[in-house]
Amino acid sequence: MTERFVVSIDQGTTSTRCIVFDRRGQLVSLAQQEHKQFFPRPGWVEHDAMEIWRNVERLAPRVLRRAGIGLDQVAALGIANQRETTVLWDASTGVPIGRAIIWQDTRTDALVHELSARPGAKEVEERSGLPLATYFSGPRLMWILEHTPGLRERAERGEVLCGTMETWLIWKLTGGVDGGRHVTDVTNASRTMLLDVRTLRWSRESLDFFGIPAAMLPEVRPSVGVFGTAVAAFPGVRIGAALGDQQAALFGQTCFTPGEAKCTYGTGSFLLLNTGTELVPAQNGLLSTVAYQIAGEPAAYALEGSIAITGSLVQWFRDQLELISSAPEIETLARTVADNGGCYIVPAFSGLYAPYWRSEARGVIVGLTSYITKGHLARAVLEATAWQTREVVDAMNANSGLALRTLKVDGGMTADNLLMQMIANVLDVPLVRPLAVETVSLGAAYGAGLAVGYWPDLDGLRQNWHIAGQWMPAMDPSVRDHEYANWRRAVERTFDWIQPAQ
Secondary structure, three states: OOOOEEEEEEEOOOEEEEEEEOOOOOEEEEEEEEOOOEOOOOOOOEEOHHHHHHHHHHHHHHHHHHHOOOHHHEEEEEEEEOOOOEEEEEOOOOOEOOOEEOOOOOOOHHHHHHHHOOOOHHHHHHHHOOOOOOOOHHHHHHHHHHHOOOHHHHHHOOOEEEEOHHHHHHHHHOOOOOOOOOEEEHHHHOOOOOEEOOOOEEOHHHHHHHOOOHHHOOEEEOOEEEEEEOOOOOOOOEEEEEEEHHHHHHHHOOOOOOOOEEEEEOOOEEEEEEEEOOOOOOOOOOEEEEEEOEOOOOOEEEEEEEEOOOHHHHHHHHHOOOOOOOOOHHHHHHOOOOOOOOOEEEOOEOEEOOOOOEOOOOOEEEOOOOOOOHHHHHHHHHHHHHHHHHHHHHHHHHHHOOOOOOEEEEOHHHHOHHHHHHHHHHHOOOEEEEOOOOHHHHHHHHHHHHHOOOOOOHHHHHOOOOEEEEEOOOOOHHHHHHHHHHHHHHHHOOOOOOOOOO
16 A cells, blocks of 8 residues: 655745655655745835745645655645735736735834724724734734725725735645635634634624725635645645644644643744633733634634744844854854853844733843853843743733643754753743654644544544653742843833834
8 A cells, every 4th residue: 555645835934845744743855945035124024925836836846756755645735824924916817916914024013003092992802812913914904905006995896815824825726816715724814803713703893993805805714624625736635724833833742632832933932822612811911812623623722922033033143143154053152151141132123022012112132241242142142032931931821820830842943952941941840842843834734634534533643742852940049030030121121112103
């Protein structure tokens, strides 16, 4: 009998990857392609959606060739994607309308400030489980409609389609202008501020609040279930799952039980706690979001703490300051000193996300003296990720009524052992890293495999999870408390930097 596999497309912020997994959840082959980042103005971040699609077309044959398999051996295809990134395109030509606007983009800052004062704003937040912030797709979509002449009228006539990145890719994969499926899944839909997270349907009241024509929105589907059959890139292969990247990581970490949590350390970092089939109202700067939904079953929910800048701070240290030539060098540089020398870096480049949600905040470096070296700065860069994680965990413990006992970690930054030890130290709980480090891609593959019967059930997926690394806390409590207090003081210095236009 011919061996079969599952393929995932992981469409991320800086690159797109295609990965082949086998029945044990092990990586068989990987192909990756970066795409260009556009920064046309301060705070603006954009991608070319057509470039991303062309990359998928290039990666598909490459990853199959590296695995030594044919399309007939691919049981299903799953998609994980950067969330909140907004794409609009012409329904008849398939040409994107402008560039995709990225989740990091802050151009809607003034709009969000104005929307927050409107009647109905609190009700929108309650229905969506999200705070009004530049992070989410609804305000961004509203901004595009308001700043593109004639676009709203075209959208109302059904001539313009919109979605997050998985919507765009599924539409292209399933035929585009020739019958492409215009769909999204509940996890991505829950990041728009337009979905009622309890009914899992688009909210008419929220659409009216933002002025979004319903005709341009995709159909909302469960995360795990067949979305259609690809006719491009992977022709003949069923698309069995779509999940926002952080929900895909939760799924890949097999956090299927309420109380289980994971944190993915990538461009930003995202901590999700499974809260079961009952929505836990978000407090303390957290988000209530859909964790996943398997077709025919109730949705599972999660509390989320979103951190905007972690891995991208290391990239800034490398590319903008040019103090290192490669990201892994930051650990070596940070180990040249015993501590941060009194220096703290708060990377509020795009404002602060959880638990503050201060879009007007901007980054600061505090505690500079002539004693500080680039080693101290490197250490402060890593500590910024650790302390931001601590703030989110404190908020999550308070909101959920649970005390986090272990944190599952994944993502590229987990290769930095010093950083992982720092996080264990400041949280005072063990960190565990799974054998399968590509948990975002694996989660999408798991969902797709479940949808077509490649894996029988969730218990079968749990059996694939194995510990590869563990870090135990080893920090004097008095030092921890002192450093945390200093960090919190540094964070306060970022507030109110950008003033609203009068």
